[in-house]
Amino acid sequence: MSDKNDDDAPPSSPTAGSASTENAGTDGKSPTSVDSPSVSPAPGATASTSSKLKSNSLKVDILLKPAGDAPIMKKKKWTVDRTKKISWVSDFIKKYIKSEASESLFLYVNQAFAPSPDTDIGSIFDCFGSDGKLVLHYCRTQAWG
Amino acid sequence: MAYKQSRLTMADDREILREIWEGKVPVCFQLAQEEVYTGEQPDPFFLLVPRLSYFPLVTDKVLRHMMKHVDPEHHGEMWLEFDGQPLKWHYPIGVLFDLYGMSTDLPWKLTVHFQNFPEEELLRCSSKEVVQSHFISVVKEADALKHRGQVINSMQKKDHSTLWAGFMNDKFDQFWSVNKRLMENSGEKAFMFVPFRIYRADQIPVQKLFKPCADSGESLTLRHLLKTAVPELMETDALISSRVLIQGIEPPLDTPVCWLSEHLSYPDNFLHICLMPRVEVES
Numbered sequence: 315m316s317d318k319n320d321d322d323a324p325p326s327s328p329t330a331g332s333a334s335t336e337n338a339g340t341d342g343k344s345p346t347s348v349d350s351p352s353v354s355p356a357p358g359a360t361a362s363t364s365s366k367l368k369s370n371s372l373k374v375d376i377l378l379k380p381a382g383d384a385p386i387m388k389k390k391k392w393t394v395d396r397t398k399k400i401s402w403v404s405d406f407i408k409k410y411i412k413s414e415a416s417e418s419l420f421l422y423v424n425q426a427f428a429p430s431p432d433t434d435i436g437s438i439f440d441c442f443g444s445d446g447k448l449v450l451h452y453c454r455t456q457a458w459g
Numbered sequence: 460m461a462y463k464q465s466r467l468t469m470a471d472d473r474e475i476l477r478e479i480w481e482g483k484v485p486v487c488f489q490l491a492q493e494e495v496y497t498g499e500q501p502d503p504f505f506l507l508v509p510r511l512s513y514f515p516l517v518t519d520k521v522l523r524h525m526m527k528h529v530d531p532e533h534h535g536e537m538w539l540e541f542d543g544q545p546l547k548w549h550y551p552i553g554v555l556f557d558l559y560g561m562s563t564d565l566p567w568k569l570t571v572h573f574q575n576f577p578e579e580e581l582l583r584c585s586s587k588e589v590v591q592s593h594f595i596s597v598v599k600e601a602d603a604l605k606h607r608g609q610v611i612n613s614m615q616k617k618d619h620s621t622l623w624a625g626f627m628n629d630k631f632d633q634f635w636s637v638n639k640r641l642m643e644n645s646g647e648k649a650f651m652f653v654p655f656r657i658y659r660a661d662q663i664p665v666q667k668l669f670k671p672c673a674d675s676g677e678s679l680t681l682r683h684l685l686k687t688a689v690p691e692l693m694e695t696d697a698l699i700s701s702r703v704l705i706q707g708i709e710p711p712l713d714t715p716v717c718w719l720s721e722h723l724s725y726p727d728n729f730l731h732i733c734l735m736p737r738v739e740v741e742s
Binding site: 397423424426427428429430431432434437438440441442456 | 582593
């Protein structure tokens with residue numbers, strides 16, 4: 315296990331399709347874009363192999379989907395550090411959809427519950443990720459609950 | 460499943476749930492010295508607070524008592540600190556106490572602040588509704604793990620309200636009238652995974668998927684859970700020098716996780732486990 319908890323650590327260099335992330339994130343902290351699904355486990359991989367691979371990895375794939383009247387994000391799939399918090403993802407989406415920092419944004423897992431903002435993405439991925447990715451719905455008003 | 464046979468009778472079970480429900484921590488609240496505006500340090504405020512509750516639900520009186528002594532022009536949301544450690548309101552009080560207060564003298568001496576809110580460490584809590592929505596969300600997460608969310612989804616809004624009101628108003632029977640459905644653990648409703656979080660000071664909590672039974676049907680124990688969730692601890696001698704605390708209790712590591720989940724979970728339906736360094740007693 316890595317102890318890489320430092321949020322100020324320099325971002326690792328983005329992989330495919332990084333150019334289009336430039337206006338989304340600030341100071342280079344945007345998640346890495348993954349247009350090419352090369353990070354996903356190979357189709358033939360067994361579930362246990364792929365989850366093993368993922369838990370050893372420092373980054374996970376997330377898929378961001380709008381709910382309610384929230385605008386669609388052109389790029390939906392991102393790779394983020396496991397240690398990033400829900401609040402960080404929420405701030406990132408707000409910047410991307412050009413929402414005011416003061417406006418609220420709710421993030422949901424399983425279209426059912428809103429993890430607390432200080433939860434790390436890695437834990438949520440481990441419990442609620444499937445097919446090598448974690449689906450998060452974002453919404454401007456409380457959607458579920 | 461071995462443990463089912465040796466299971467305690469329902470009456471005994473209920474007694475354990477009661478004991479857990481009634482667990483309390485004596486706390487002494489004191490206003491931060493540097494925030495005293497009125498010249499004189501206000502008297503400390505003493506409360507016996509339920510381990511299962513959350514600080515914003517039990518500190519109205521503390522707030523009113525301390526507010527009279529702070530600068531009316533410069534104060535924000537109240538927050539609590541123990542020995543330099545800001546306390547997260549969204550952790551149950553018992554978890555905070557096990558994590559930070561276990562080896563100190565009682566009452567637990569907390570410092571009350573109205574300034575310099577540590578944004579990086581704490582979440583804001585503007586009202587009791589915020590606590591309620593946090594609580595219900597954690598209950599939903601727990602049910603997503605236990606029953607794929609099927610039990611909570613089959614409930615009506617009024618069931619959620621009953622659950623919350625029972626918890627809020629210390630009404631054990633009211634709370635359990637709904638919670639027993641969430642704790643259903645047999646047949647088709649058997650727990651798929653056990654909702655748990657492991658806390659250590661200065662580290663982010665650990666949460667993983669953990670099935671209560673092996674494929675062979677053997678019920679898995681707290682030791683298995685720790686091996687899965689914090690393997691680095693089991694590889695070294697670290698576990699020997701750690702205390703494993705749930706609800707302030709050190710359960711034997713051979714206790715089936717299912718039993719722990721059904722009896723020692725907090726009202727949010729999670730098993731909150733604290734790992735503490737064992738303090739050597741000098742002879």
